[in-house]
Amino acid sequence: MGLQLMFDDSRPGSGIEVRGLSHVFEGAGGHPLKVLDDVSFRIDKGEFVSIVGPSGCGKSTLLEIVAGLQDFQSGIVTIGGAKPRRGNRDMGLMFARDCLLPWRSALENVALGLEVRSVPGDRRAQCEQWLNEVQLGEFVNALPAQLSQGMRQRVALARTFALEVPYLIMDEPFGALDAQTKVALGGVLMQVWEKHADRTVMFVTHDLSEAIALSDRVIVLSRRPGRIIADIRIELDRPRQADSLQQSAEFHAIYSELWGLLRKEVSAAPAMTRTEVLT
């Protein structure tokens, strides 16, 4: 554990690489607002890496840059060796809003990405299988309005995994859920990802417990402008069980280390309270 800037030039082309990334927005009144400062890291193929940091430190901006949704001023970013681009077919995105189409059933929503990408094969069978994996096998014909928020987010999870893409980019996908549902959904994501662990995941969250439970590594950003203050490998055995993790001394030790790093940054960032980091 501890500060390690994981960067290895020996394996270019695989995974996600960010080198010397800095970005300045035009802020209020036209003043420059530096949000990212010389950020460098690599996410290897098949790794699950979370990004945490105080509110407003640039986590979503970083994720949007990697997803090709946001231009940047300086640095190098590659995904599988290629530059970020909007609509990258190797990448699935998931956000706090489920973005389900209300007139389509759960199954039809899962199938949407496959239809758009003209994925061949028996889409119905594939989508049923993914709905089973997120424990919604009995709800294939339900409309989004007939599902709870947590169930809708499960459909969104199934839709994202159904794309069978190597890179998954997730920005607080469970951020809008209540605490218990969030833990349950984290458990579902953990199970599905562990079963399909060749997917490279970049996951932004406010929630340290969620980051530790899910990740192989947690990258901690400073307050704005975000720079990396730690890159911590989570050495908890897999497969992991959300419930038993919370009881483990190792989990609490990692939590304390992360919170110790963030506390200073958070206390200097008035927009974020301890509760916001920990919820």
Ligand SMILES: Nc1ncnc2c1ncn2[C@@H]1O[C@H](COP(=O)(O)OP(=O)(O)OP(=O)(O)O)[C@@H](O)[C@H]1O
């Ligand atoms: N398009 C934009 N134009 C100008 N400023 C922006 C833009 N997008 C984000 N910002 C600003 O950049 C800073 C970083 O925003 P970002 O959403 O990346 O932070 P974050 O760490 O994800 O925050 P949170 O944890 O609260 O979601 C914020 O001050 C935000 O107001």
